[in-house]
Amino acid sequence: MNLFRFRLKELREEKNISRNDLAEILGVSTQTIANYENGHREPNFDTLLKIADFFGVTVDYLIGHSDFRTREEEFKGKNFYEKYKLDEVIEVSLDSESKAILGNILVNNVEPLIRNISGILYQHTFGDEKKDFFTLFKKLLDSLNLYFGSLLEYTKKPAYFLALKSDYDPSYALKLLFERYGFNNVVSNYKRNSFMFEKKMDDETITKIISELQETSLFLISLLKPQGEVLTSMRNIEAFYLNNFEENLVRILKLIGAVQGIVDISEISNIKNINKEGDTDGSQDS
Numbered sequence: 001m002n003l004f005r006f007r008l009k010e011l012r013e014e015k016n017i018s019r020n021d022l023a024e025i026l027g028v029s030t031q032t033i034a035n036y037e038n039g040h041r042e043p044n045f046d047t048l049l050k051i052a053d054f055f056g057v058t059v060d061y062l063i064g065h066s067d068f069r070t071r072e073e074e075f076k077g078k079n080f081y082e083k084y085k086l087d088e089v090i091e092v093s094l095d096s097e098s099k100a101i102l103g104n105i106l107v108n109n110v111e112p113l114i115r116n117i118s119g120i121l122y123q124h125t126f127g128d129e130k131k132d133f134f135t136l137f138k139k140l141l142d143s144l145n146l147y148f149g150s151l152l153e154y155t156k157k158p159a160y161f162l163a164l165k166s167d168y169d170p171s172y173a174l175k176l177l178f179e180r181y182g183f184n185n186v187v188s189n190y191k192r193n194s195f196m197f198e199k200k201m202d203d204e205t206i207t208k209i210i211s212e213l214q215e216t217s218l219f220l221i222s223l224l225k226p227q228g229e230v231l232t233s234m235r236n237i238e239a240f241y242l243n244n245f246e247e248n249l250v251r252i253l254k255l256i257g258a259v260q261g262i263v264d265i266s267e268i269s270n271i272k273n274i275n276k277e278g279d280t281d282g283s284q285d286s
Helices: 004-014 019-026 030-038 045-055 059-063 071-083 096-123 130-155 158-163 170-180 203-222 224-260 271-277
Strands: 187-189 194-196
Touching (some): 004 030, 004 059, 019 030, 019 045, 045 059, 071 096, 096 130, 130 224, 170 203
Antiparallel strands (some): 187 194
16 A cells, blocks of 8 residues: 555645545544554555545545556556557557556546537538538648647657757766667767767767757747648638627627617727737737
């Protein structure tokens, strides 16, 4: 139960309840809860079941035998590998914690996104302008696919690790790069910026490494294009709604004003201007 004390505290804090409140729910003392979280004491099986039921997690998760909180998460997370053929994308074997993190993101973030996209598409299966909307929305999905596909290609490059830390020692970074090209026992002297290799590095390999560094930096810059296409697609969808809504709203208000004599069209606020004034998403034209 090495992880139990950490997971109990994490779950309790997530639920925002005190040790005293949890102790009352479980029928134990506050000091007992403190002992659980400090690692000085472990619960019996009955109490463990109560804790799992209260927080809606499995006993295996509580005691650290699984990184999935529920059986449903575990089932869905593992099935994602087959459903989306992730083995074709993920080239290395993941440990259980990494699989749980990935599985939880897929279940809790990607699946709801797919449902929302499906719902939006269904809402537009009716009406005369459905083809216009479908064209705009498909463009957005194509742009997102292109962006993340490009990003995936970037992460496969040997020099990708340079983007992961802000304080790489240049000598250490080169050592990692050499090792990725098969020079596994590189000994480096950081102060003198010198290296010793188990085998001689040929000119071709050195050229490849330099080329890799240059290509990686240029590749990051190339991501700006698909990023711009995503933003443009989103703005086009937004404009599709705003233009139609504003035009039809004005028509309706004019009709009401003509019938009732109570609406002054000159006082109707321009929806586009209101939207621009209230726009706080921080986006910028690229």
